[in-house]
Amino acid sequence: MASTQEMSAVEYLQQHKIMELMNNLNSLLFFHRPAKPRxxxxxQLEKLRMASITGMDYPCLFSESNLDAVFGILDPSKRGxxxxxxxxxxxxxxGITSYEELxxxxxxxxxxxxxxKKEAKNGLMKSCATFKS
Known part of the structure; x- marks a missing residue:
């Protein structure tokens, strides 16, 4: 059984989306592999901060061209x-958990x-917005 301190720590991490933030930062880091990781x-944290203020341009792994490519894989005969x-x-x-189901x-x-693309972008924006809402 978890202690009160452990439960409090887990609640804190969930409340502030710390695990999601760390996962997103790690994913971005591994994907881009920059010469100067720090x-x-x-x-990325500065971009996230600006995104939380403006509501735009969240740091995210998937670009519009990535979404085009994914759709193309699912529609190889180009039916549209x-x-x-x-x-x-x-x-x-x-990894999109919040999207229009119908x-x-x-x-x-x-x-x-x-x-x-509209629904994927909205869902990705929500999942990449790893700051307390």
């Missing part, structure tokens, strides 16, 4: 849409690139 991390099942699975694969086009089982 400076890189400071820059993916299925709702593909959409849900790719959101999970990207986005535009879901009623006809056709999620377009624009809809996918």
């Amino acid at each position: 400076e890189f991390l400071i820059t 849409f993916i299925t709702l099942v593909q959409y849900v699975e790719v959101m999970k694969t990207l 986005p535009h086009g879901s009623s006809i089982n056709r999620i377009t690139l624009d809809t996918f």
